[in-house]
Amino acid sequence: MATYPDLLRKFSCFRDLSEDQVNAIAQITDAVCYLPNHVLFNEGEAGKCLFFLVKGEVEILYNIGEEGMVRVDTVSSEEIVGCSAMIEPYTYTATGRCLTEVEVLEINITSLQELMQKDCPLGLKLQQHIIKVLMRQILELRLESPAH
C-alpha cells in the first residue's frame, strides 16, 4: 500500500501540508480504479477507508425500511466519501456504489487515526477540511430541500 504524493496534492486539503506530512499520508493511501456498480462501502460496515474521489460518480444509498436501498445523493470528483468511518462508532452510515468508472484514493482509517494522533496539527487540518466538505454538502442539500 502506498501512492505518489503528487496524486494527493491534486486535492486542495493536502496542498498546505509539509512534504513530510504528504509523504506520510501517501504511505497509507492506495490509488484504485473501479468499474461501474462496484460497492466502495456498505451501510453498517466497520469503516476501513476514507475515499477521495479523483474521477467518476458515486451514488450514496440508504436502507430506509420497506423501500429498501434508496439513492439519496450523487457525488463526483474532488469529494470525500465515507467520512462517517472517521468518527464514533467508526462505521459507514450509508452505502457508496460506483455509477461510472471511478478513480479513488483510499486512505486506511486506522493508520490515518494513528497518524493524526501522532501529528496533531495535521489531524486538525484534515478534520477542518472534512468539516468544509460537509458544510458545502449541507448548503447544497438545503438549497434543494423542499423545506423552504
Added chain:
Amino acid sequence: MATYPDLLRKFSCFRDLSEDQVNAIAQITDAVCYLPNHVLFNEGEAGKCLFFLVKGEVEILYNIGEEGMVRVDTVSSEEIVGCSAMIEPYTYTATGRCLTEVEVLEINITSLQELMQKDCPLGLKLQQHIIKVLMRQILELRLESPAH
C-alpha cells in the same frame, strides 16, 4: 465572559473532556437567553461565536437571489449552529434567527481556535464532534430531499 462548567457538560461532546479542558472552554463561553426574532448571526458576517443550543428553536436562512431570505432549515436543542465560522474564510454562510425564546452557549471563536491550537487533542475531539453533528444533519437532509 465565562459560564459554569456544568452547563457545558450537558452537551455530550464535552463529557469526555478533562476537568481542566471543560474549565478552559467555560472561561471563553457565555450562557445567553434571547427573545424570538433575535438574529444570532448574519450570512456573510465574520464569525465571532459558535452557538450550542440549550433550549428553543432557531431558523436557518439563506439569501438566494431574487427570492431574498429563505428559510432552509430549523434547528433545536442539542444542536450546534454557526459552524462555518470555524473554517476558512471564517464567516457565517447563513443567517440564524430565533423562532422562540432561545438559550444558547456562545463560545468565542478566536479564543477557541487558540485553545485548540494549544491543546491539540482537545481540538481533535471538538472537531470530531462537529463532524458528527454535521453528518447527522446531512443524513436528515438527504432523507427529506426530493433527489431520491
